[in-house]
């Protein structure tokens with residue numbers, strides 16, 4: 001490691017090198033310097049103790065998929081799902097940008113562990129960065145500092161991540177991954193998923209590549225525990241694309257009647273899930289992260305009280321607005337206050353731009369969450385009873401259906417579609433295929449990824465049931481038909497009922513749907529249109545959808561596993 005750090009320092013030529021130990025004193029000193037140079041703005045100490053606002057460059061507010069590359073030696077190994085560059089060319093291109101880029105700056109060396117420090121499922125990395133904002137965020141999002149360094153020294157192997165904010169010039173920006181070298185190089189962005197290299201770059205792109213050869217799965221999934229009135233707990237992992245409801249579902253608070261009966265949701269993770277078969281053949285999952293990097297807009301006491309409770313202190317807010325008394329503010333916060341300054345630091349003008357950027361975020365420790373599960377620190381992970389896929393679909397896709405078996409479930413995941421969101425730069429609201437919510441995050445060819453998923457059905461594993469949900473179905477008037485949020489527990493209850501063989505369903509070509517009476521809708525008012533669209537099966541629409549799914553799968557050519565193509569054909573035949 002020392003040799004690599006020296007090599008990086010020789011290339012980037014920082015004034016100073018600082019090895020991060022993760023201590024409070026170190027953090028206090030970094031915060032002091034960031035307050036002094038305006039990187040962080042201290043918020044109202046009475047209402048939000050030890051909390052800060054960071055305004056990023058207006059051209060640097062989201063992940064940049066068009067500048068993100070997977071650099072495998074063979075182009076086909078990255079697949080049509082990734083932008084690819086030959087490793088030698090990519091290194092040359094980005095090293096030219098790193099050349100001397102840290103002159104006048106401090107280079108921070110951040111040893112970190114993804115997952116509980118004592119878990120065999122965890123993996124370590126080292127991020128080198130010239131951004132103190134990245135250090136402060138990595139300290140919340142990962143187990144960072146001395147214990148991680150000790151594990152790395154013992155294991156010898158770790159993921160190497162090199163990051164510089166550079167000039168924040170969108171034309172001099174790349175996020176490069178070299179999975180075979182366990183290396184990440186990111187230049188020119190200070191924003192979350194581009195710069196906090198433990199998150200999407202390591203825990204998804206590099207980890208998915210490693211997981212394939214080591215027999216596990218690295219997924220863009222939340223993990224939650226659901227406890228029924230009898231005290232029985234099941235764990236569910238759910239993959240929704242960015243800004244499609246993972247954090248909200250992971251922190252769900254049951255509706256009134258359920259609360260009274262004793263239902264409870266606990267949060268293990270809100271974004272990333274690593275899982276592997278245990279000795280009993282079940283899939284065991286850990287959350288590799290230690291904090292939440294959550295979407296601010298829409299987060300309110302009503303929609304997500306647990307998130308709001310986390311945000312009372314020790315939080316970093318990125319690109320939100322502020323009120324006259326210096327409290328953070330975003331659209332949908334619903335606290336009766338009004339913003340005076342927008343995320344760019346200009347006087348708030350509703351006609352000009354929203355107070356908070358649509359992809360504004362909060363960074364906060366998972367431990368501060370009232371629903372944080374003690375099981376999240378269990379080195380063995382939690383056994384998963386159900387896997388859920390879901391997207392943002394205004395039309396066609398019903399509220400919930402169950403896959404017939406594992407292979408059909410892999411097809412359901414592979415066929416996922418969702419409308420794009422502000423989490424990445426580019427158009428918002430455009431339907432695209434986003435298999436398993438991993439389109440921007442799979443570090444290798446999707447065809448091989450689907451084969452890997454299929455391989456878990458080996459006769460000895462006891463695999464979870466697979467479901468698909470859509471919280472975002474709209475009516476003819478353009479409003480959401482399903483209340484969502486807390487009421488999503490009704491859907492989870494049905495899933496657990498299916499896992500236990502207790503809840504009913506009707507078979508359709510796309511999977512098993514709850515029939516009237518199978519889902520508890522007491523206290524939910526749904527009109528005729530809502531019932532028809534949330535629980536109906538539209539044969540003609542699905543025929544067209546499956547034609548488009550078939551065309552999509554074909555873009556992966558002969559590497560696409562035959563079993564998945566056969567499954568697709570079976571559904572098409574049953575639709576005719």
Ligand SMILES: Nc1nc2c(ncn2[C@@H]2O[C@H](COP(=O)(O)OP(=O)(O)OP(=O)(O)O)[C@@H](O)[C@H]2O)c(=O)[nH]1
Pocket residue numbers: 240241242243244245246247248249270271293294295297298299303423471472480483484485488
């Ligand atoms: N209508 C509706 N909106 C929801 C629901 N759950 C979440 N949302 C909204 O969807 C947006 C994104 O939700 P998040 O839970 O932050 O999404 P995420 O999947 O964690 O996003 P990333 O952090 O980008 O991976 C927020 O504006 C939420 O208010 C739901 O059940 N119904």
Ligand SMILES: O=C([O-])CC(=O)C(=O)O
Pocket residue numbers: 062063191192193194199200241242243271293423424
């Ligand atoms: O990675 C990020 O910047 C935020 C995130 O969770 C996502 O986009 O899925």
Ligand SMILES: [Mn+2]
Pocket residue numbers: 220241242243271
């Ligand atoms: Mn995410």
